[in-house]
Amino acid sequence: MSTILIYGATGYTGRLISERARAQGLRPILAGRDPDKLRPLAEQLGLEARAARLDEPERLRTALAGVAAVIHAAGPFSRTARPMAEACLAAGAHYVDITGEISVLEALAARDAEAKAAGIVLLPAAGFDVVPSDCLAAHVARRLPGATHLWISIGGFGGFSQGTARTMVEGIAWGTRVRRDGRIVELPSPPRGSADFGRGPRRTVGLGWGDVSSAWYSTRVPNIDVYFEAFPAMAAAAGLPAGIRRIIAGGAAQRLINRGIDRLPAGPSETARKTARSTFLAEAWDGAGRKAASRMETPEGYTLTAATALEVARRLASGAVPAGFHTPVTAFGPDFILGFPGVVRTDL
Numbered sequence: 001m002s003t004i005l006i007y008g009a010t011g012y013t014g015r016l017i018s019e020r021a022r023a024q025g026l027r028p029i030l031a032g033r034d035p036d037k038l039r040p041l042a043e044q045l046g047l048e049a050r051a052a053r054l055d056e057p058e059r060l061r062t063a064l065a066g067v068a069a070v071i072h073a074a075g076p077f078s079r080t081a082r083p084m085a086e087a088c089l090a091a092g093a094h095y096v097d098i099t100g101e102i103s104v105l106e107a108l109a110a111r112d113a114e115a116k117a118a119g120i121v122l123l124p125a126a127g128f129d130v131v132p133s134d135c136l137a138a139h140v141a142r143r144l145p146g147a148t149h150l151w152i153s154i155g156g157f158g159g160f161s162q163g164t165a166r167t168m169v170e171g172i173a174w175g176t177r178v179r180r181d182g183r184i185v186e187l188p189s190p191p192r193g194s195a196d197f198g199r200g201p202r203r204t205v206g207l208g209w210g211d212v213s214s215a216w217y218s219t220r221v222p223n224i225d226v227y228f229e230a231f232p233a234m235a236a237a238a239g240l241p242a243g244i245r246r247i248i249a250g251g252a253a254q255r256l257i258n259r260g261i262d263r264l265p266a267g268p269s270e271t272a273r274k275t276a277r278s279t280f281l282a283e284a285w286d287g288a289g290r291k292a293a294s295r296m297e298t299p300e301g302y303t304l305t306a307a308t309a310l311e312v313a314r315r316l317a318s319g320a321v322p323a324g325f326h327t328p329v330t331a332f333g334p335d336f337i338l339g340f341p342g343v344v345r346t347d348l
Helices: 012-023 035-045 057-063 077-091 102-109 112-118 131-143 162-173 211-219 232-238 242-248 251-262 270-275 301-317 328-332
Strands: 004-007 029-032 049-051 069-072 094-097 121-123 149-155 176-180 183-187 192-196 201-206 223-229 277-285 291-299 344-347
Touching: 004 012, 004 301, 012 035, 012 301, 029 035, 035 049, 057 077, 069 077, 069 301, 077 094, 077 102, 077 112, 094 301, 102 211, 112 121, 121 301, 121 328, 131 149, 131 211, 131 277, 131 291, 131 301, 131 328, 131 344, 149 192, 149 201, 149 211, 176 211, 192 223, 211 223, 211 328, 291 301, 301 328
Parallel strands: 004 029, 004 069, 029 049, 069 094, 094 121, 149 223
Antiparallel strands: 149 277, 176 183, 176 223, 192 201, 201 223, 277 291, 291 344
């Protein structure tokens, strides 16, 4: 099989992807910026390691020599996606990442023509963000052709990795972004709602999630909102006044918060990952009042990310997807998620 490179292999999610690949008999190349961290993991798994920093474009392109597809797992992707995408365009390697950041998806979508010219695929959000929700949204839109509105609600979490926590803190400056009439706009305050994830109604809070971008390309539904089950910390962060959020997003506050994040566990424990479940609800309606809704239950987010990102990269490396920008759905269709163990989809 063609070679896959995992960049950010020593991070929490990168390590999970690397270990899963090795367990499946694959021999990916492990990569990252720090050779001293890469070496022990590569020796443990019996794999090749290549060290290169993202701010060293020549060395990064050299690291991609002979690589068919890159799984980029080193965030925050607002800072790291562009240099890796540019290296992939130059090296002719397919690009896969696990972001959930709207701005990153939009920036990569804008490079569709470049990707086609280079003969590569740019496929961001190939993990928990946004494979299950993207597939469910497209399935509901398929059930209701001509839908004008789409709500995606997400519930159930087994915890966050340090990298995810940093990305979420970095995004505090943004208000709640949604799609209205095909355009991404920012609401002055986060909307509140409720969703039935199969356990009765739960309170939800609107958040700007990757689906605000990806679901548009996958469904062309012009109005899209994403809600999360309103566990206390998330609800409190979403409800902060805009002025406070922008202070928190400043450089000094970010550095202080990130020092605190460094003291947190790397991510959910193995026990938490094995026992936690996540649930998605997609609801669509049209101008005539017709509605469709479907619910999906999946394994815990990081476990699912390791599985989906690796499978996406495998398929891209085999040449199964036309060049250009893709979402999981435009590449593989709404039923892609059903090929993973523990995923159950129910039409309501």
